[in-house]
Amino acid sequence: MAIIVEKPGVDGLVEAVAALRDWQSEGVAWQLHPGDLGWFWRSGAEATAAAVRIWRRDGRILAVGLLDGADLLRVTTAPDVRRDEELARRLADDVIAPERGVLPAGKVSVEAPKDALLQDLLPGHGWQVDEEPWTPLNRDLSEPVKAPDLRIETIGPDKAAVWADVIGAAFDGSTFTAGKWQAMAAGTPYADGRCLLGYDDHGDAIAAVAVWSAGPGKPGILEPMGVHRDHRGHGHGKAITLAAAAALQELGSSSAALGTPSSNVAAVETYKSGGFRAQPEVWDLTRG
CATH class of the missing domain: 3.40.630.30 (Gcn5-related N-acetyltransferase (GNAT))
Structure with missing residues (x-):
């Protein structure tokens, strides 16, 4: 089946949080954490649901994204599909085209794990590395x-x-x-x-x-x-x-x-x- 993207709704947030919780492990690239959704929740459950996107295939959640503001999508995937070509291309298509409703037109940014195939695809579509680096600490x-x-x-x-x-x-x-x-x-x-x-x-x-x-x-x-x-x-x-x-x-x-x-x-x-x-x-x- 094809990969679909959805807004989870308030009830679906529990499923998104559970997926993010399950994906955390030592030794994997820095990624979206359930606590990131927890901090965003200060704006309320409905606002959090409106900011979350879920990508599925055959019912399974493959990726979760958080619109952390209007111009930044923070997205991660299940560890075993970081290099999945179908998923990466669907993610790229969704963030490139404003009509898909994931990111608006104009200046926007995407944060994704450094080992995700998405990192390799976006530069070929006019995206570039941001000037401001981040330092993960552990x-x-x-x-x-x-x-x-x-x-x-x-x-x-x-x-x-x-x-x-x-x-x-x-x-x-x-x-x-x-x-x-x-x-x-x-x-x-x-x-x-x-x-x-x-x-x-x-x-x-x-x-x-x-x-x-x-x-x-x-x-x-x-x-x-x-x-x-x-x-x-x-x-x-x-x-x-x-x-x-x-x-x-x-x-x-x-x-x-x-x-x-x-x-x-x-x-x-x-x-x-x-x-x-x-x-x-x-x-x-x-x-x-």
Whole structure:
């Protein structure tokens, strides 16, 4: 049967998350994680469903994509079909043609695993490597994680506003609110997620992070992590990163991973100080 692409609807999101969860494993190229859908869920279930695309063949999910904004498609595939020519050509056709409804006309980007055949096909259709590289970072969790020099709390709904305030003060232009935390926490991926707050000696919340497991023995991710702008330069980024790694270890994750723009040198160094190792840079593909 031919490969079809579909919008899953709210009910179908559970299936998409399950597929992404199943595909995570050590030693495979950086790919879309169920936690990425979990963080997007802050906009609500309906908005998340509208941003997700699923490619199937004979009923089986082969690929899942997330429209992370109007001009970026983050897509990954089941590990065994990364070089499947039929799938790669269908993906390429869908992202090239605006009338397919996957990406709009104009300047757009695609993030895909570096070993996916899609990476080889798009440059032949006017796509090029983006100028801005990303640095994936990874920390093995087979050994105990050193306790951070910071009081850490795993929060619930009662601290949603505090967590939102710290995230808002960590990222310029952030629109995150307690309501968005509630929406995120209601999402399917948050069953494997945790939100942490770090407090200074005065009892002020000064750092926040969300961690997302994909199940025992699988890589987990950090998304997002931030330190309040008024409390930077004191090692709090390293401390909350260590806390995130410890939380993922408690959830059974085999490793902790994340990606950040290579140009954000301070962030890369912060993660390194928390025991993360930088992996080879990756680039999106862009058109326009």
